[in-house]
Amino acid sequence: MTQDLTRRAVCTLGGGLALTAMAGGVQAEGAAPVADTRYGRVRGYVDRDIKVFKGVRYGADTSTRRFRPPQTPAPWSGITDATAYGHASPQKSAEPDQSEDCLFLNVWTPALADRGGRPVMVYVHGGAHANGSGSSPLYDGAALCRRGDVVVLTLNHRLNVFGYSGLGQLLGGEFAASGSIGNLDLILALEWVRDNIANFGGDPANVTVFGQSGGGGKLVTLMAMPRAAGLYHRVITMSGQHVTAMGPQHAELRMRRFLDHLGLTADRAAELATLPSGRLVEALQMADPLEKGGIYFHSVMDHHTLPRHPFVPDAPRESGHIPMIIGNTHDEFGGGAAGGPGAPEITWDNIAPRLAPEFVLDLNAQYVVDWYRARFPKMTPREVFVAAATCGRSRPGHLIQAEERAKLNGPTWMYQLDFASPVEPWRGAYHGFDIGLAFDNVDKPEAKANVGQDARKVAEAMSETFIAFARTGDPNNAAIPRWDRYTLPQRTTMIFDVDSRSENDPRADERRLFQTAPFLKQGT
Numbered sequence: 001m002t003q004d005l006t007r008r009a010v011c012t013l014g015g016g017l018a019l020t021a022m023a024g025g026v027q028a029e030g031a032a033p034v035a036d037t038r039y040g041r042v043r044g045y046v047d048r049d050i051k052v053f054k055g056v057r058y059g060a061d062t063s064t065r066r067f068r069p070p071q072t073p074a075p076w077s078g079i080t081d082a083t084a085y086g087h088a089s090p091q092k093s094a095e096p097d098q099s100e101d102c103l104f105l106n107v108w109t110p111a112l113a114d115r116g117g118r119p120v121m122v123y124v125h126g127g128a129h130a131n132g133s134g135s136s137p138l139y140d141g142a143a144l145c146r147r148g149d150v151v152v153l154t155l156n157h158r159l160n161v162f163g164y165s166g167l168g169q170l171l172g173g174e175f176a177a178s179g180s181i182g183n184l185d186l187i188l189a190l191e192w193v194r195d196n197i198a199n200f201g202g203d204p205a206n207v208t209v210f211g212q213s214g215g216g217g218k219l220v221t222l223m224a225m226p227r228a229a230g231l232y233h234r235v236i237t238m239s240g241q242h243v244t245a246m247g248p249q250h251a252e253l254r255m256r257r258f259l260d261h262l263g264l265t266a267d268r269a270a271e272l273a274t275l276p277s278g279r280l281v282e283a284l285q286m287a288d289p290l291e292k293g294g295i296y297f298h299s300v301m302d303h304h305t306l307p308r309h310p311f312v313p314d315a316p317r318e319s320g321h322i323p324m325i326i327g328n329t330h331d332e333f334g335g336g337a338a339g340g341p342g343a344p345e346i347t348w349d350n351i352a353p354r355l356a357p358e359f360v361l362d363l364n365a366q367y368v369v370d371w372y373r374a375r376f377p378k379m380t381p382r383e384v385f386v387a388a389a390t391c392g393r394s395r396p397g398h399l400i401q402a403e404e405r406a407k408l409n410g411p412t413w414m415y416q417l418d419f420a421s422p423v424e425p426w427r428g429a430y431h432g433f434d435i436g437l438a439f440d441n442v443d444k445p446e447a448k449a450n451v452g453q454d455a456r457k458v459a460e461a462m463s464e465t466f467i468a469f470a471r472t473g474d475p476n477n478a479a480i481p482r483w484d485r486y487t488l489p490q491r492t493t494m495i496f497d498v499d500s501r502s503e504n505d506p507r508a509d510e511r512r513l514f515q516t517a518p519f520l521k522q523g524t
Contacts, residue, residue: 035112037196040076044107045083050142051109053200055086058192059103059185062158066273067167067178070103070188088133089159090277092284092294095133100162100277105155105189106134108141111201119470120193120202122153122232124186126213126239126432129298130160130284138447143440148467151202153193157185161272161280164297166255169248170269179251179300183221183228190231208234208470212435214298216240220310220401221299223319234473236325236466238434239332241397243311245301258295261286311397315404323473324405325466326486327415328398331428333358333389338382340426346381348373358389360396368392371513386428391510394431399511402486412486413475415494416506419458423448437462437496454498461500 033051034043044053057080059070086104088095110118123139125132134154141152157163163182167175177184194204209232211219216237222228223235246254256266261283264271272280288295301309310316337358339346346354348369356365365388372384379387398414405412417437420428427433427448436447440463442455461479468477476483480500484492491505505511 033112034079035107036199037192038075039073041079042082043079047108047142049110050145051107051112051200052142053082053107053109055084055104056082056107057086057103058105058155058189061101062103062162063100063277066100066162066277067165067175067181069177069181069184072188073103085133085135086156088135088156090162090281091127091131091159092281093127093131095131100158102156102158103185103188105153105192106141107200108145108152109201110145110149110151113199114201115198116149116201117203117206118201119148119150119467120153120197120204120207121150121466121470122155122190122193122207122209124209124211124215124218125154126211126215126435127159128214128296129164129182129218130214130296132159132214136446137444138435138439138441140439140441140444144463144467147440147463148471150467150470151197151200153189153197155186155189157189158182160284160297161258161295162277164246164299165258165272166246166248166251166253166297166300167269167272168300168302169252170255170266175273177302177305179246179248179302180221180225180305183218183225183299184305186218186222187225187228187231190228194231205233206470207232208236208466210236210238210438210466211240212238212432213240217242218299221245221306223322224308224310224316225306226318227305229318232322234323234469235319236327236469237398237401238327238438239329239394239398239431240326241328241394241401242298243397243400244309245299245306246297247301248303251300254295254297257288257290258283261288261295311401311404315401315408315410317408320405320408320410323411323469325413325415325469325475326398326402327417327434328390328395329417329429329431329433331386331390331420332394332431333386334427334430334433335424336431337389338386340424346385348381351381351385355385355388359392363392368513375509387510391507392514395507395511396514402491403488406486406488411473413469413483413494414486414492415496417462418495418497419454421448422452422455434462434496438466439463457498458496458500462496465494 032043057073060073087097087099087102089102090098125134133156139154144152165178167178197204209219217240352365352369368388402414417429417434437459440459442459464477464479465475469475481502483494493506495501
């Protein structure tokens with residue numbers, strides 16, 4: 001396994017004593033922990049009082065099984081080093097150490113094989129379905145372990161065309177499930193948890209899956225996949241607003257365009273399985289006339305592996321009984337398309353054409369801008385852009401999920417993060433800002449939270465809430481006010497802020513606007 005050059009050097013001393021020097025000057029000393037898995041033994045390291053295992057293999061190398069379901073790893077003899085993160089999936093981002101041999105997970109635990117029965121919290125990273133890994137410093141699980149006596153896992157899986165292609169529609173057979181391969185990787189990881197986590201001090205019968213953005217979207221997809229049933233017991237989505245998957249015809253058309261980028265016709269689609277992975281990544285980076293930023297692949301409803309859309313026309317009944325928290329941030333578009341210092345200014349003259357592409361539906365952007373200006377006359381053009389894009393693109397999916405589960409009387413809680421970044425206040429409570437707070441990692445520079453009293457207070461509230469939910473299936477705890485379930489028409493929502501509070505139907509006017517806005521087409 002390629003060692004991560006930025007994280008640590010591990011020196012094994014006589015008698016099994018290990019000294020670990022990690023990034024940021026943090027040091028840990030003590031006996032290197034060794035854990036048993038079904039496939040062999042792994043040796044990690046100690047981060048102060050937490051035992052850490054990185055780059056633990058949960059699946060076999062996928063390079064010889066591209067676009068096909070994952071397989072369990074071959075057993076190994078001896079003790080395998082687990083002190084460095086594993087490879088990330090091939091992708092067009094700058095994520096380091098990419099390889100198709102990417103089915104690795106990471107574990108943080110207070111103790112090993114002590115029958116502790118700790119809640120298990122499995123985090124699925126964001127980056128849409130295209131980019132990312134489980135190796136970000138923001139996802140370090142040590143702080144959550146210390147705060148709540150839980151076991152935390154992060155993981156890597158196949159992404160973009162490697163994990164969510166439309167080849168099933170073109171080739172069938174062994175490629176029939178290719179539109180959900182990345183999700184099948186997640187299921188294999190959860191099966192690893194079921195079979196091995198007791199050796200790491202966790203309870204396989206109490207597994208919470210949580211994820212942000214695309215990670216949350218993958219989790220709501222798992223909620224509609226029969227093969228995932230019984231492998232998880234609670235769900236937390238953070239800005240994971242997905243309600244539909246790609247239909248099979250759409251997936252096929254997208255795949256044909258991708259083949260065009262490679263100079264291949266549909267009858268040569270099988271050649272994708274043997275082309276160098278770099279060529280596929282290059283094709284992902286090519287401009288596409290129908291999609292800005294290149295062709296985007298995500299979960300395919302193939303009627304078999306994924307038999308239905310996650311939340312259309314309703315919530316999946318097979319997971320309706322599972323407790324779920326659905327969250328979003330107040331300013332999902334506080335970065336990105338809204339720009340920042342030095343970016344082109346948003347003005348009243350250019351806001352409508354800049355806003356229109358951000359809506360999922362073909363809405364009348366000028367009508368939306370005029371509506372905001374009439375109701376919120378003190379808002380600047382940039383503030384209107386952020387609010388309208390958030391409520392017109394990101395928030396509707398969360399509301400659909402919560403409302404459809406409420407109709408099933410499924411145990412559901414909804415939150416909104418209002419606490420804004422003290423480091424980048426112009427971004428507000430932006431997309432992804434809740435990650436560092438939920439992991440209690442506000443001391444890390446990547447959190448953009450600063451290590452102040454306010455940030456620590458919000459981090460305590462969010463992390464204690466996630467831990468309480470993982471432990472009992474109910475998020476209520478001493479760090480927040482009473483939080484009732486999401487029901488109709490109350491729409492109770494926890495507002496996480498310096499002084500967190502519970503509100504019924506926050507931003508109700510904006511919700512109603514975008515529930516009627518599909519009738520406001522461009523030019524009408």
